[in-house]
Amino acid sequence: MSPIDANPLACVIIDDNEMNRLTLERSVQRHDQLRLAASFSDAVEALAYFHAAGPADVLLLDIEMPHLSGLELVKLLPDPKPAVILVTTHASFAVDAFELRVLDYLVKPVGYGRFCQAIARVTEQRTAAIVPPPLKSAPADISSNGSDLFVKTSGKFLRINFEEVLFIEALSTYVVLVTDKCKHIVGGTLKNMEERLPFRHFVRVHRSYIVNMHRVEVMVDNMLKLGAHEVPVSRPYQDDFVQRLQAL
Structure with a gap:
């Protein structure tokens, strides 16, 4: 365990199904980076716990x-919010989860291996917030016309003009390509997408975001405005990003 993760993470469980709740409790107790702080069958009762810090x-x-x-x-949680991992029997809530920027999305029944993957994302997120990954030079442009790539979404390959993409956001084992008009949910991780992108003006600004620098309209403090959206720039990436903006 790294120094950043030396203390077990306090874990809270909320599930009205007793069997599912007990299964999650056992998974938490097995994991050496977690400690069970509280377990609730009622979300209203749990909200009081969060408001009591x-x-x-x-x-x-x-x-x-x-x-x-x-x-x-999730919408009612006070700041600072914990890393939220949704656990559900239905995969149809994935887009709603994206809107709320949850860290991961597990479909029941949850195997211990998949559970550990979700917790690994939490620890990676905490580490990335403190120590940014080294910058890599962008690969050569491999797209057909300098701005297009094919991505697999909804079971088909779709040509995307990346000049229209405002930013890319991580969502569990998916990434979301956000344009002015729509969102495309694509299988894979943000790291995979970052490695594939041949465009130098797509820059990582946060553990969960890559932005199209050509579409940044305003930067105020640590927030970027891209169309109707706002994207945070985390502190470890901020100085380098400002230098890149000034070099445009």
């Missing part, structure tokens, strides 16, 4: 619950 680095959250759904709860 109960310890929580990681939240394992069911979506479909009475009184208050998991998606509604």
Whole structure:
């Protein structure tokens, strides 16, 4: 365990199904980087825990619950928010999860291996917030006309004009290409997408975001405005990004 992860992460579980909740509790107890801080069957009761500043680095959250759904709860969480991992029986909530910027999305029944992958994303996120990865030179342009690439989305290969892409956001084992008009959900990780992109003006600005520098309209403090969207620039990337902007 690295110095950053020397102390186990406080984990909170919210699931109204007792069997599912106990299964998650056992997974937490098996994992040497986690400690079970609290476990709730009711989201309203759990919200009171968060407002009382109960310890929580990681939240394992069911979506479909009475009184208050998991998606509604995420919107109500006070800052600083824990890393949220949604746990559900339906894959259809993935786009809603993207909108709420949750860290991962698990479909029940959750195997211990998949659970460990989600926790690894939490620890990677915490490490990336402190130590940025080394910058890599961009690969040569391999697209057919200098701005297009084919990506697989919804079971088909789609030609994307990346000049229209504002930014790319990580979502569990998917990435989302955001344009002015639509969003394309593509299988793979943000790292995979970053390595494939042949465009020098697509730059990593956050552990969860790559932006098209040609589409940045305004930068205020650590926030970028791209069309109708705002994207954060995390501190480790900020100085380098400002230098790149000034060099345009």
